[in-house]
Amino acid sequence: MITDKRILVVEDEEHIRKFVRINLEREGFIVEEATTGEEGLDIVGSTDIDVVVLDIMLPGIDGFQVCKILREKYPAIGIIMLTAKSQDIDKIMGLEYGSDDYMVKPFNPIELVLRVKSLLRRMDYKKDENQDAIVEGPFRIDKYSRKFYKGDREIELTPTEYSIIQLFIENPGRAFTRDEILNIVWGYDFMGDSKIVDVNVRRLRSKIEEDASNPQYIETVWGVGYRWRKKM
Structure with a gap:
């Protein structure tokens, strides 16, 4: 599948970041990487990013704060948050800060790809030609x-x-x-x-x-x- 959609993976654990990248690129996505929240924000500010896959536990500013900043500056961007914790409070906090979806580590990379595709479908909704x-x-x-x-x-x-x-x-x-x-x-x-x-x-x-x-x-x-x- 060929696509022009660009996905940013913000994750400080290299093996997870590389594993996610491989599976997304296998589906034809263009993938950018960042190891910190600050680096991720810089990439979004200088590159046309469609979806951010964002870890919560990051060095420097955490994923919650990155999500909040992204939502304030780029409301149309898609955000999927990753957390190593299964507690509901982490899921709810991520959603409250403005994420569209979340996944709990360890996760199936195929499921993550499905989540990204599902989010992109919502973002790429085609207008009804009979009613603007x-x-x-x-x-x-x-x-x-x-x-x-x-x-x-x-x-x-x-x-x-x-x-x-x-x-x-x-x-x-x-x-x-x-x-x-x-x-x-x-x-x-x-x-x-x-x-x-x-x-x-x-x-x-x-x-x-x-x-x-x-x-x-x-x-x-x-x-x-x-x-x-x-x-x-």
Whole structure:
């Protein structure tokens, strides 16, 4: 497979970094490497990077801080975080800082490649030729540029957040289970747990709701999942 997608692997353990690189290059990806967070940020600032595979435990600034900086400066970039710990708090913290996905070491490199491909599919979503924009209440999705607005204000979304909000707004009033959201947004080959949906919904609420603790747009359907409140 030939691709022009460029992946940055930020990992201080050389054997892991090289192993990841070999498997990504085997799939046709262009791979850059960094051993520290600072080096990774420099590469992103000077090179057109599509996805960052980012270890949490790094010398210097850690992966959480790198993720936070990347999200602030490059909201459209894809981020997959790596952690040697299986504790939920590390997964949740990575998602809260803005990562799109996470993997726990030791991991299957084939699964990592699948995760990268799944994330790129979300980022490369093709516009509907029959409709360039969707308007729902005060919100507007520009499908051509993949931008999201509330009134005249653009709201910066991660690729995953954009995919979720588009799913909701295109299906107002429909309740989606967490598994349905995982399958549609992350893909059927996603092997993580449903907490990733909850964290992304929480992030979306913090960006679009007047009061995230009392959401008016993204409703929780108890025992099921979430839905976009349909206009009456």
